[in-house]
Amino acid sequence: MTQFEQYFTQRREEHLAELKELLQIPSISALSDHKHDIRHAAEWIAAALQSIGMSKVEVMQTKGNPVVYAEWLGAKDKPTALIYGHYDVQPVDPLHLWTTPPFEPAIRDGKLYARGSSDDKGQTFMHIKALQAFMQTTGTLPVNVKFCIEGEEEIGSPHLEEFVETHKELLQADVLVISDTTMYERGRPAICYGLRGLCALQIDVKAAKGDLHSGIYGGGVPNSIHALVELLASMHDGNGRVTVEGFYDQVKPLTEEEREAFQALGYDDVKAAAELGLQELFGEAGYSTLERMWARPTLEINGIYGGFQGEGTKTVIPSEAHAKITCRLVSEQNPDDILDRLEAHIRKHTPKGVTINVTRQDKGRPFVTPYDHPLIQAAARAYEKGYGVTPVFTRMGGSVPIVETFGRLLHVPVVLMGFGLPDENFHAPDEHFHLENFDKGLLTICHYWEEISNLK
C-alpha cells in the first residue's frame, strides 16, 4: 500500500461524511428560489479550501451566482494548474422516482446516491481532498494550483465567460484540469478530448386569448397544441435526421482514424438498449451509436406542455402550448448561428392561426483538444498508476461550455479527467457515484500532480 492509499483508507469515513454535508445543500441553479442554497454551497466550498491550506480563498461575485476562487502558489518553478468544477446541480423532478430523497445522501451497494454526487460536487470535492493529502503528508504541494468553482454550469454558465475575461491574469495557468466528464465504462477510465456544444430555446405557442370549449369551438379555431406538434414534427425526418435548413453545414466529418478508434471500443447496441429498458436504440441513420452520441449534432425536445394535464378528460381547446429544445453541437457549429437557423425554421413553419414566441436560452461552443499534448499524456500515466489500466481516449456527447471558453480565452491545454460513470443518472432521478472511483480517482489525481511536477 502506498502512502496515499494508506492516507485515504484511514480517512475514508471522515471524507464521505464531509461530502454528504455538501450534497445536502439543494443548490439548484435552474430554480430561482434556491438562491440561498447556491450561496450556501459556495461558502461551503470556500471554507473547505480554506481549511486545507490554500493561501488565498475568495467567494467572488458575478452578475449571477458567485465563483469560488482559491490559490496556492508556493511550488517554485513548477507548473500551475487551474482546477475547474461546479457546485450547482440539476433540478430533481420527477421527485417520486427517487429511491431516497435527492438531498439526503445515502450509500447503497458501494454507491453514493444524491443529486450532485457525480455531477459535479463529488468530483470537485475529490480535488480538494487530494491536495489536502499532499499538505498533510508532505507539508506542501508538488505544483501550483488555482481553483475556479462556479455555480451556473447547469444553466449554461451565463456569466463565466465575462468572469474569465475580466480575471484572465488571476486565472492564468499552464493547464486546466476538469473532472466533470465520465469514464468509458466501469473499470475503463477515459481521457476525453472532445465535447459537444449546446444551444437552447423555448417555444411558446398562443392561439385564442383563453382556453375554449371543444364542443362549442372545435373545428372552427386553431388549437395551440396542434400547431406545436406540427411545428416540432417538422424538425426531424423519420430517420432521426434534423431537417432544419443548414443545420449540418458546419459539421466536419470524423476522420477514418477516429471512426476506427470508436469502432474498436466495441460499443454494444443490444446491451445498451437492454440496460436502458429500450427495445432498440434509435438515431440519425448512417452513423454508429457512439458516433451519434459523441460526434454528431442533435436537436432534442426536453419538455412539452399545454392544455389539460390532470386526471380524466377535459374537452378544452388550449390557448397555449410550450416546448423546450436543446441542440448538441459539434465541429464548427456556432450556437448563435444554429439558433438563427432554428428561428428561421420556426418562422417558416408556423402553422396558420397561431403566434409563436421564441426565447433563446443557454449556449456553449463545441470543443476538441489534441490528445497527444504532454499534459494529457501525463494524465494517461496517472490513470495507469491509479487504476492499474491504460485509459482510453474518447469524446463525449455532453457539453461543458466553459471548457471551450477557457481554451479560447486562456490559450491553455485542457485535461478532462472524469471519474463519473455514464449510467450514474446525472440529470435524472437516483443520481449516484460509484465509490470505487472516489477511491481510485483520489489516487489518480495525486499521481497526476506528481507526474506534471516532474515534467521537463
Next chain:
Amino acid sequence: MTQFEQYFTQRREEHLAELKELLQIPSISALSDHKHDIRHAAEWIAAALQSIGMSKVEVMQTKGNPVVYAEWLGAKDKPTALIYGHYDVQPVDPLHLWTTPPFEPAIRDGKLYARGSSDDKGQTFMHIKALQAFMQTTGTLPVNVKFCIEGEEEIGSPHLEEFVETHKELLQADVLVISDTTMYERGRPAICYGLRGLCALQIDVKAAKGDLHSGIYGGGVPNSIHALVELLASMHDGNGRVTVEGFYDQVKPLTEEEREAFQALGYDDVKAAAELGLQELFGEAGYSTLERMWARPTLEINGIYGGFQGEGTKTVIPSEAHAKITCRLVSEQNPDDILDRLEAHIRKHTPKGVTINVTRQDKGRPFVTPYDHPLIQAAARAYEKGYGVTPVFTRMGGSVPIVETFGRLLHVPVVLMGFGLPDENFHAPDEHFHLENFDKGLLTICHYWEEISNLK
C-alpha cells in the same frame, strides 16, 4: 307585467342567493378527491326539489356519482316532461386566470361568475325555480314532471346509460327537456336540434426506463416527446383534415337546406376571430365555420405533457410523454368504431424505439332530432313569449351524450332549451352566466309548461 314577471322580479335576490349557495360547492367530477363535494351537490339539489313540493325525491346510487330523481305527477291527462340536468362541473385550472375564485360566485356587469354558473347548475336551478313559481302562485303544476339530475356529465356520463336502462319505467315521459346548450348569440335564443358525439383517449409514450442526460445519450436513443409529436402530427393534414383512415366514412353530408340555413345566420368569421383574440380562424378546408363547429367531426388534442416543464433549461431526454385527445362526432359515427380506427392509426404510426399505451375514456353518440316535432314547435312559441323574438333552429358542436342515450332508450322527443351564451367560458376560467337569460329563461320555461299543457 305578467304574474310570473312580477313573481320572479320580487324574488330575484333570494333566488340568486340560493343559486350562489349551490355554486359554492366544488363538485368537480373529473377529480376523485371531490367525491364529498359531489355528494354535497346532489343532496343540495334533492333538498331544493323537496322544498318546492315534488311528491317524491330520491338521491339514487349508481356505480359512480348519484343521480337525483324527483317527480310530481298530479296533472291528470296532461303530458309528462322529464327534465335532465347535471350538478357536476369541469375542473378549474389554470386557477390563476380566474378574476374571482371559481367557487366564490360574484356578480359583475349583470353576469354571475362561477364554475357551473352556466354549465349547468345555473340552468338546472332555473327549472326548479320555474316549477316553484307555479306551485306558489297556482298551488299546482300544468304538467307532470320528473327530474333526472346527474353528477357525471363532465366526465362523459359513464353510468347514466345503465341507470336509464334500469329505470326505463320510472323515467318514461312524453318529452325530455334539457337546458344545457346555448343561445345562438345574445338576444337571439335558439332551439338546438343536433349535437355532436364524443370519444376520448389518452396516449402514453414510453421510451427508456428513466429520463436520460441529453449530453451522454443525445442522438443515440429514442426521445418520447419526438415520438409523440411525430405521431400526433400524423393525425391531421395541413388543411385541418383528419388523416386517420376511415374517420369520415360514416359522416353524412349536410343537406342544402341546412347549409343555407346555417349561411343565413350570418356568422362573421372576422368578428369571431377578433373576439377570441385570434388573427384568423382555422379548420377543415371546404366548410364554413358554422359547418365545421356544428356538423363536422374533429380530432382535438386537449392536453400534452412530458419532460421538463420548469423554469429555465434541463438537458434531459424524457422517458415519458402523454397526450389527451377527444373527437367530436356527427351523423352515424360510432364512438367505439372511431376509437378502433384511432388505435389502428396509432399502432401503424408508432415511431421506432418507443412503446405506446392507449386508454379509452369518455364516449357518446351524436344526436339529431327532427325540428318540426310539435313539442319542439311549442318551445319556439314559449321563447317568443319569454324573449319577444322568434328563436332560430341550430345545431351545436358540443356533446351531451345523454341526449342520444335518452332518445334511443326512452324513444322520447328531446327539446334542447338552452339559456347559456357561447362566450360564457364554460370549461375555461371565468365561466359566467348572463343574468338577463336567467330572468327571461325563467319566463320561457313557465310559458313552455303552459304551451304543452294546452297541446291537443
